[in-house]
Amino acid sequence: MATIADVARAAGLSSATVSRVINNHQYVSEEKKQLVYQAMEALNYFPNASAQKLRSKKTNTIGVMIPQLTNPFFTYLLEGIDRIATEHDYQLLVCQTKNNRFKELHFLNYLKAKQVDGIILTSIENDWATIADYHTYGPIVLCNEYTYQMLVPMVRLDQQEGAYIGTRHLIEKGHRAIGYCFGGNTSQLTIDRHAGYRRALNQFGIPYKKDWIFRDAYDLEDGKRVFRNTLEMDNPPTAFFTGSDQVAAGIVKEAISHGFSVPGDISVIGFDDQPIASVLEPTLTTIKQPAEEIGSNAMNLMIKCLENHIDPSEMDIQLPLQLIVRQST
Amino acid sequence: MATIADVARAAGLSSATVSRVINNHQYVSEEKKQLVYQAMEALNYFPNASAQKLRSKKTNTIGVMIPQLTNPFFTYLLEGIDRIATEHDYQLLVCQTKNNRFKELHFLNYLKAKQVDGIILTSIENDWATIADYHTYGPIVLCNEYTYQMLVPMVRLDQQEGAYIGTRHLIEKGHRAIGYCFGGNTSQLTIDRHAGYRRALNQFGIPYKKDWIFRDAYDLEDGKRVFRNTLEMDNPPTAFFTGSDQVAAGIVKEAISHGFSVPGDISVIGFDDQPIASVLEPTLTTIKQPAEEIGSNAMNLMIKCLENHIDPSEMDIQLPLQLIVRQST
DNA sequence: ATGAAAGCGCTAACAG
DNA sequence: CTGTTAGCGCTTTCAT
Numbered sequence: 001m002a003t004i005a006d007v008a009r010a011a012g013l014s015s016a017t018v019s020r021v022i023n024n025h026q027y028v029s030e031e032k033k034q035l036v037y038q039a040m041e042a043l044n045y046f047p048n049a050s051a052q053k054l055r056s057k058k059t060n061t062i063g064v065m066i067p068q069l070t071n072p073f074f075t076y077l078l079e080g081i082d083r084i085a086t087e088h089d090y091q092l093l094v095c096q097t098k099n100n101r102f103k104e105l106h107f108l109n110y111l112k113a114k115q116v117d118g119i120i121l122t123s124i125e126n127d128w129a130t131i132a133d134y135h136t137y138g139p140i141v142l143c144n145e146y147t148y149q150m151l152v153p154m155v156r157l158d159q160q161e162g163a164y165i166g167t168r169h170l171i172e173k174g175h176r177a178i179g180y181c182f183g184g185n186t187s188q189l190t191i192d193r194h195a196g197y198r199r200a201l202n203q204f205g206i207p208y209k210k211d212w213i214f215r216d217a218y219d220l221e222d223g224k225r226v227f228r229n230t231l232e233m234d235n236p237p238t239a240f241f242t243g244s245d246q247v248a249a250g251i252v253k254e255a256i257s258h259g260f261s262v263p264g265d266i267s268v269i270g271f272d273d274q275p276i277a278s279v280l281e282p283t284l285t286t287i288k289q290p291a292e293e294i295g296s297n298a299m300n301l302m303i304k305c306l307e308n309h310i311d312p313s314e315m316d317i318q319l320p321l322q323l324i325v326r327q328s329t
Numbered sequence: 330m331a332t333i334a335d336v337a338r339a340a341g342l343s344s345a346t347v348s349r350v351i352n353n354h355q356y357v358s359e360e361k362k363q364l365v366y367q368a369m370e371a372l373n374y375f376p377n378a379s380a381q382k383l384r385s386k387k388t389n390t391i392g393v394m395i396p397q398l399t400n401p402f403f404t405y406l407l408e409g410i411d412r413i414a415t416e417h418d419y420q421l422l423v424c425q426t427k428n429n430r431f432k433e434l435h436f437l438n439y440l441k442a443k444q445v446d447g448i449i450l451t452s453i454e455n456d457w458a459t460i461a462d463y464h465t466y467g468p469i470v471l472c473n474e475y476t477y478q479m480l481v482p483m484v485r486l487d488q489q490e491g492a493y494i495g496t497r498h499l500i501e502k503g504h505r506a507i508g509y510c511f512g513g514n515t516s517q518l519t520i521d522r523h524a525g526y527r528r529a530l531n532q533f534g535i536p537y538k539k540d541w542i543f544r545d546a547y548d549l550e551d552g553k554r555v556f557r558n559t560l561e562m563d564n565p566p567t568a569f570f571t572g573s574d575q576v577a578a579g580i581v582k583e584a585i586s587h588g589f590s591v592p593g594d595i596s597v598i599g600f601d602d603q604p605i606a607s608v609l610e611p612t613l614t615t616i617k618q619p620a621e622e623i624g625s626n627a628m629n630l631m632i633k634c635l636e637n638h639i640d641p642s643e644m645d646i647q648l649p650l651q652l653i654v655r656q657s658t
Numbered sequence: 659a660t661g662a663a664a665g666c667g668c669t670a671a672c673a674g
Numbered sequence: 675c676t677g678t679t680a681g682c683g684c685t686t687t688c689a690t
Contacts, residue, residue, distance in 0.1 A: 001441070001466075003667055014677045019669055027675050046441035050382035051667035054682050059379070061422075069408050072401065079398050082425050093390075094423045096411050112330070115378035137330075220604060249608055275549060279578055281610030332683055343661045348685055356659055380683035383666050 002043040011039035022047055053114075061091045062302060063116040065107055067099045067123045071219070072274045073244065073291055077122055077144060080295025088303055090117075099184065101125035111137040118302050121145065124187050139305035143298035145189045153305055155297040155317045159189050162287045162321045163196030163241065166269045169285070170239040171204050173267055173329055178206075179237035181217040181226055181247050197241060212237050223250020231258065238266060239329070245270035245277045248284055252328060267329040282327030289321055331372040340368035351376055382443075390420045391631060392445040394436055396428045396452045400548070401603045402573065402620055406451055406473060409624025417632055419446075428513065430454035440466040447631050450474065453516050468634035472627035474518050482634055484626040484646045488518050491616045491650045492525030492570065495598045498614070499568040500533050502596055502658055507535070508566030510546040510555055510576050526570060541566050552579020560587065567595060568658070574599035574606045577613055581657060596658040611656030618650055 004022075008015040013032060020028050021036040039045070053059045064081055066074045078094070085092055093116055095107040104125040110116045111134050118139040124131065128149045134140060135152070142154035170178050180197050182190055201208055211233065214226045223246065230236040242248040248270030255266045262268060262282055270277055273288035297317050304310040333351075337344040342361060349357045350365040368374070382388045393410055395403045407423070414421055422445055424436040433454040439445045440463050447468040453460065457478045463469060464481070471483035499507050509526050511519055530537055540562065543555045552575065559565040571577040577599030584595045591597060591611055599606055602617035626646050633639040 001443075004669095005667080015668080016670080016677060016679095017675090020676085023669080029675065032676080044441075046438060048383070048667050049439070049442040049444035050379045050388070051682090052669080053379035054377070054383050054666090054684085055668045055670085057682075069411060070401070070404050072399070075399050075404055078423075079425075082398060082423075086425070092423050094407075094411075094421050096408075096415075109375060110378070112373075112375035113378040114330075220608070253608065276605060276608060279549070279582065279605060279609055333685095334683080344684080345661060345663095345686080346659085349660085352685080358659065361660080377683050380666090381685080383668085383682090384684045384686085386666075 001048075002045040004045075004047065006043055007036065007039045007045050010043060011035045057114070059115065059117050060089060061093055061116045062299070063093045063095055063107060063110050063119040065095045065097055065104060065119060065121045065123065067097050067125075068218070069094070069096050071244075071246070072276070073272045073289070074122055076274075076291035077295040077298075080292040080297075081120060081143075081299045082295075083292075084296045084299035084303070090299075090303070097123065097125060099123070099125060105130070108134045111140075117306055120298050120302060123185075125185065139302060141298050141302045141305065143294055145187050147188050151312070151315055153301045153310065153315045155294050155301060155319065156189075157289055157294070157319055157321045158192075160192040160196035160199070162271070162289075163193040164200045165196075165321075165323050166241050166271070166287050167197045167200035168203070169323060169325070169329060170241060170267055170269060171200060171206065173239070173263075175237075175239035175267060176206050177212065177235065177237045177239070179212045179214060179226070179230065179240040181214045181223070181240060181242040181251075183218055183243060184216045193243065211235075217243065217247045219244075219246045220250040220253075223247035223252075224254040225250075227251045227254040227258075240266070240268045242269065243271050245272045245274040245284060245286055248286070248328070249276050249280050252280060252282070252284070263327065263329050269329055273324055277324075277326070280328070285326045285329040286324050287321055288324050290319055293319060330377075331374040333374075333376065335372055336365065336368045336374050339372060340364040386443065388444060388446050389418060390422055390445045391628070392422045392424055392436060392439050392448040394424045394426055394433060394448060394450045394452065396426050396454075397547070398423070398425050400573075400575065401605070402601045402618070403451055405603075405620035406624040406627075409621040409626075410449060410472075410628045411624075412621075413625045413628035413632070417628075419628075419632070426452065426454060428452070428454060434459070437463045440469075446635055449627050449631060452514075454514065468631060470627050470631045470634065472623055474516050476517050480641070480644055482630045482639065482644045484623050484630065484648065485518075486618055486623070486648055486650045487521075489521040489525035489528070491600065491618075492522040493529045494525075494650075494652050495570050495600070495616050496526045496529035497532070498652060498654070498658060499570060499596055499598060500529060500535065502568070502592075504566075504568035504596060505535050506541065506564065506566045506568070508541045508543060508555070508559065508569040510543045510552070510569060510571040510580075512547055512572060513545045522572065540564075546572065546576045548573075548575045549579040549582075552576040552581075553583040554579075556580045556583040556587075569595070569597045571598065572600050574601045574603040574613060574615055577615070577657070578605050578609050581609060581611070581613070592656065592658050598658055602653055606653075606655070609657070614655045614658040615653050616650055617653050619648055622648060 004015045097103045124145045146154045146156040270284045270286035273286045277284035277286045333344045426432045453474045475483045475485040599613045599615035602615045606613040
């Protein structure tokens with residue numbers, strides 16, 4: 001493989017000039033520029049990326065931490081991130097954490113190793129204090145999940161409001177026994193959603209029951225499991241607020257397969273507004289999160305951080321969420 | 330940020346020894362090894378990835394070309410690739426081509442730039458001759474899509490058989506007007522599926538009609554569009570073979586919303602067996618592709634290529650596909 | 659078992 | 675506008 005020196009030799013110029021042409025510097029005469037292009041062409045030359053990164057201390061790569069590649073919410077997030085990354089010639093190193101805090105830690109070290117210029121987190125598996133340490137080595141942008149412990153660049157939704165609206169909707173439909181499903185961690189997002197659920201309950205004088213709280217609910221199978229578990233309860237929920245359309249779909253499917261009618265006997269509300277929400281029968285009432293937009297905003301924030309012109313007022317972007325009423329409630 | 334020289338100094342050793350410890354070389358005394366570990370710890374040292382790559386000419390990174398990040402079939406492929414990559418400490422640079430051949434070309438150049446050690450293609454947008462040129466710069470593994478023009482490492486399914494089985498199933502259900510939906514390109518996979526469809530038609534003496542061929546069908550919306558288009562036809566299909574569950578779901582949804590019954594009036598068969606196939610009402614008959622397994626096999630092949638011990642007989646891996654009969658046919 | 663030294667391929671002062 | 679030169683941080687002979 002040809003090197004920059006080979007090109008310089010072939011063009012009868014110095015490697016510095018070749019480098020200038022590669023990097024589109026000004027002050028290179030059109031004549032020599034053509035000479036360089038011809039030589040590069042003739043030698044089938046392509047600059048070595050590692051050498052460029054080592055020397056320039058810029059990788060043009062962003063690490064994106066994703067808990068689950070097969071969860072559509074996160075792929076839409078990724079789609080938004082990728083759209084902006086492509087526009088600005090950044091590459092994406094995709095890091096699947098599987099909700100494992102050690103994997104998250106492992107990937108965070110890419111920042112220290114200068115393998116990436118910055119990291120976008122779409123979930124948070126470690127204490128914030130642990131993550132904050134890495135901030136010295138490059139920008140960390142939060143997207144979807146967030147923290148109040150520090151002012152960091154983040155793109156988020158009012159999750160408490162989302163859970164409140166959803167729960168209130170179920171109450172207004174006449175339900176008083178409302179199950180609550182969520183993932184496993186103790187992130188701020190989780191805390192806030194939980195608070196929104198309780199706020200709605202409180203407002204309507206409905207007692208909070210621990211039995212109605214279901215954790216470790218991430219996907220369709222988990223939703224089915226949750227519903228099966230309620231079958232043995234003395235006082236089972238008649239409605240479910242869930243943290244994801246996948247889980248909601250599982251509950252709906254399992255309820256129907258056990259002979260219940262949705263929304264006749266059981267009401268279910270999802271979260272995200274993934275494609276599955278419109279495909280399910282009955283169609284799923286849900287809280288819409290603009291996933292693609294969250295992602296694109298996060299990547300834009302990242303670019304601003306990298307280019308050092310970020311106004312503190314832009315650090316915390318909040319996007320709207322929206323109740324979409326369909327047939328499942 | 331500390332460098333290897335700093336660590337060497339702090340440990341009272343040479344940088345060569347530190348390097349040996351980092352790379353787990355033999356012939357380093359336990360004593361010095363501990364010294365190095367302590368120094369690395371104290372200085373919060375992490376080796377610079379670009380320097381390692383430049384010097385060792387190994388990036389430990391694989392480029393994965395994906396047409397659509399939001400298409401579940403490809404994310405399951407990616408999931409399989411990622412599982413094996415993680416096990417072997419490889420990183421993934423995700424390249425979304427959006428079915429654009431120029432983007433594909435752009436990403437192929439990462440091989441020339443030694444930014445990745447190899448590339449896994451999950452779709453093919455350029456002529457095979459164009460892609461074959463890049464093979465000099467590192468291994469290219471095909472996964473899902475394939476070619477007969479050259480013996481390259483690939484993991485594939487018998488797509489002609491898949492389309493044949495699916496079409497025959499529709500014929501056996503009594504249909505003689507069978508629509509055929511596919512994506513846009515002219516890859517071998519597309520050609521083979523088309524051939525399988527025609528073979529089934531031929532076998533049962535059913536004429537092939539150009540009007541029943543629908544191209545550019547990739548997702549749910551495309552499926553809806555296809556069905557709407559048949560509404561104006563004199564002799565519309567009563568059944569549809571599709572290249573993806575997404576498209577099939579679109580057809581089913583649109584048919585039902587226009588008052589047709591599925592499978593009463595219209596039968597639809599999908600491809601992939603994505604989660605949506607079991608969630609749809611009626612549930613979707615489909616040709617199951619073991620996506621995760623295709624991906625993991627591809628990454629395993631890649632690793633073998635990189636480690637130079639690949640037997641030509643292992644180059645072409647063929648996995649089974651399977652007709653899954655549900656309610657939509 | 660350890661160190662000295664060369665060099666991977668490139669960029670960026672600096673000088674002219 | 676162009677060339678000379680000094681590294682970026684690491685690995686790897688080659689000695690010892």
